[in-house]
Amino acid sequence: MSGIIRAKQGTKHKSEQERRAQILDCSMEMFISNGYHKTTMKEIMASTELSKGAIYHYFSSKEEIFIGIVREFEVHLRLNFAxxxxxxDPIPDVKNLIYTNLDELIRLYRMSIVCLEISENHVVKQIFDGMSSYIRESTTIAIKSKYSHLSEEYVDDVVSSFYLMMEGLFSLAATDMLFNARNELAKVFRVVDCLLGMSKTN
Structure with a gap:
């Protein structure tokens, strides 16, 4: 979803797909800034500059909008990790993919925090769990294909370590606006390279 956050433009002459994307983009910013429960449909309408009728033409509720945002993230990430x-040569590709999508991944982490407000929504939890499992599995397959001499247990340990480091990175990026996620991501990759026995960063 490079381009999950798209520049807000006038609403006139937009296609249905563009209007729907506009609703998702503006709503996501509202959810991240204010939280799920504090964000109202009235505020969403104001931020999108669309009428009540236009909003409800695409989404029947605030919850449906939230699910739409998470589903769009899911499609984007699955297409990229596939x-x-x-x-x-998967390892450099994994690195490049994460670097390229870092801002979106941080937004996704922020959305996962907002998701805790509606933890009773099993659809949202299922989507997040599915994305996490898919990314982990894709990364594991990539490492195993490149480093076939490593034991399965060792690869699992590397992936688990990578996941824990990324969790910490996203957590800091989500709560500290001055945190330089790209610089810290480079450190994470250097650690992973060392774990894989690589002599230099690809």
């Missing part, structure tokens, strides 16, 4: 599995 290419990693078939890559000839």
């Amino acid at each position: 290419t990693i599995i078939t890559s000839n």
